[in-house]
Amino acid sequence: MTTTAISRKWHTTAEVAEMLGFSLSKTKMLVLxxxxxxxxxxxxxxxxxxxxxxxxxxxxxxxxxWSV
Incomplete structure (x- = not known):
């Protein structure tokens, strides 16, 4: 028997906020x-x-x- 790992296809807004280091409200605004x-x-x-x-x-x- 083989086991196949399924990688995540979708992220929630909260997960994206955490990944980016943003607040949930800022991330929701970026999505909206x-x-x-x-x-x-x-x-x-x-x-x-x-x-x-x-x-x-x-x-x-x-x-x-902008970086020089």
């Missing part, structure tokens, strides 16, 4: 304004790991322009 993409499944918002990466990449790309 579309800065972090999400989908609504039932009553809950879910965020793909790639969408978190997209947000981080946009933030760091902006920071790189």
């Amino acid at each position: 304004t579309g800065e972090i993409r999400s989908v609504k499944i039932g009553r809950n918002r879910r965020i793909l790991p790639a969408w978190v990466d997209e947000y981080v990449n946009r933030c760091t790309a902006g920071a790189e322009r």
Whole structure:
């Protein structure tokens, strides 16, 4: 018998807030304004790991322009 590990496909808003080191309210605002993409499944918002990466990449790309 083989065991297959299933990696997480979705994150909650609270999990993303923790990953980014942001408050839950700030993360919810980023989701509501579309800065972090999400989908609504039932009553809950879910965020793909790639969408978190997209947000981080946009933030760091902006920071790189200002660093000298």
